[in-house]
Amino acid sequence: METTILVKSSSRDEPYAVAVSSAESGLAIFCDCPAGEWGKYCKHKMAIVLADERILYDEEQRDNFSRVTKWISESGYPDLVQELRESEKALELAKKNVKNQKEKIARLMKEGLK
Ligand SMILES: [Zn+2]
Known part of the structure; x- marks a missing residue:
C-alpha cells in the first residue's frame, strides 16, 4: 500500500511528493526533492x-496525511526521532561546554595559571 502526499517546497512553486509505502518490511518513505x-x-x-501539517501543499492532502500519520505513530519512527532529539540535546550541551572551557582558558591565560 502506498500513499503520496504533496508538500510545499521552499525553493519553487510546485510541490514535492512524499510517498509512504507500507509493506511487510515496514514503512518506507521517499521524496522527489533533490536530497x-x-x-x-x-x-x-x-x-x-x-506530523507537521504546515508542510502540506493544500487541503486535499489531509486524508492521506491522516492515514500516514497513523501508520507512522504505530511504527519505530517516533523512537528514532526521540533518539535524534536526545543526540541534538547532547550536542548542544557539548557545544556549550566547549565554549565555556575556551572562555575559562582565555581568562586564565590573561590572569595567569600556576
Ligand atoms: Zn524532500
Whole structure:
C-alpha cells in the first residue's frame, strides 16, 4: 500500500511528493526533492514523520496525511526521532561546554595559571 502526499517546497512553486509505502518490511518513505532523490534525509520526509501539517501543499492532502500519520505513530519512527532529539540535546550541551572551557582558558591565560 502506498500513499503520496504533496508538500510545499521552499525553493519553487510546485510541490514535492512524499510517498509512504507500507509493506511487510515496514514503512518506507521517499521524496522527489533533490536530497530525497538520493535517498538522503530531507525536511519534507521529516515533516511527515513529525506530523507537521504546515508542510502540506493544500487541503486535499489531509486524508492521506491522516492515514500516514497513523501508520507512522504505530511504527519505530517516533523512537528514532526521540533518539535524534536526545543526540541534538547532547550536542548542544557539548557545544556549550566547549565554549565555556575556551572562555575559562582565555581568562586564565590573561590572569595567569600556576
Ligand atoms: Zn524532500
